[in-house]
Amino acid sequence: MKMSGGVEWALHCTVVLSAAERPVPAGRLAELHDVSASYLAKQLQALSRAEIIRSVQGHAGGYELARPAARITVLDVVEAVDGPQPAFLCTEIRQRGPLATPAEACEKPCAISRAMSAADQAWRAALRAVTIADLAAQVVEDYDGDVFAGVRAWL
Amino acid sequence: MKMSGGVEWALHCTVVLSAAERPVPAGRLAELHDVSASYLAKQLQALSRAEIIRSVQGHAGGYELARPAARITVLDVVEAVDGPQPAFLCTEIRQRGPLATPAEACEKPCAISRAMSAADQAWRAALRAVTIADLAAQVVEDYDGDVFAGVRAWL
DNA sequence: TCTACTCGGACAAGATGTGTCCGAGTCAAG
């Protein structure tokens, strides 16, 4: 049960992009966080494919948010980078073995699958309740505001 | 974000063990579910190490629950097999790069880490709320009760 | 027209999960 480490990078980058008004190249974001530029590019491509960020080609290009930060949830980013499928996949082992349950009696998921799905729903709901704008606001609250000004100046 | 597939096997085995009053060998459980006996043994060992099930050595040995099914939560089994660590690990990338936050200002986790931890707590709470006894009761409710009698007879 | 910069997808390496095996210990039967 381990989430892709790239999720952390993607979330930080999304928060940074919410504070920048010009497109930011992937290389600049990698330098800012001191991580591998080549690998960060992969995560940004995933975000681009999910239409969370938009790529601007050419000389002064880079990445920018595709919609307001208040409309991007943490769940959006997690699903874009880590995949949308739930952590638990029921393989229907109740239909195997000498005492296999007949397929006709398996219309609804088994109790185990239901419990895991409920937990997954709770997890997703918690991530859906937080937006990138919320994260940015919390950062401002934690560090007295001028951090994003410094980031903007550095970019 | 993928959980170990052995979790499903472990949960099914725990529910079956809650219905059996005699120790059940690992090989019998594997045959019942039509899965690899060698690999299932590994999961059962993990459950044994976590003191969820207890091993009985010798001729008529096997595995049995270490405590009543009502006192074993789904979270216990998941953590025993899949590991107790949360899916998201904060690597403190805010302390890296040219605009690194000084370590003295990082007493409490960053906003991103807090959001992920909250979701993790919600997930764990949902799994902690369901016990193996609950699962067994739901199975009885779904299939009109005599399934466990069949299992007991087959063991 | 040209150049330099950008993203995008295709290509290896390491780590983790998966699957298997054989040996040590133990209880039951004779």
Place this chain on the structure above:
DNA sequence: CTTGACTCGGACACATCTTGTCCGAGTAGA
């Protein structure tokens, strides 16, 4: 009491996925 067979437990390869890297196609500006 001896024997025997059955049990678990940990150590050993294999497969898959995540991680990490590279170079080529396309585009905006000079």
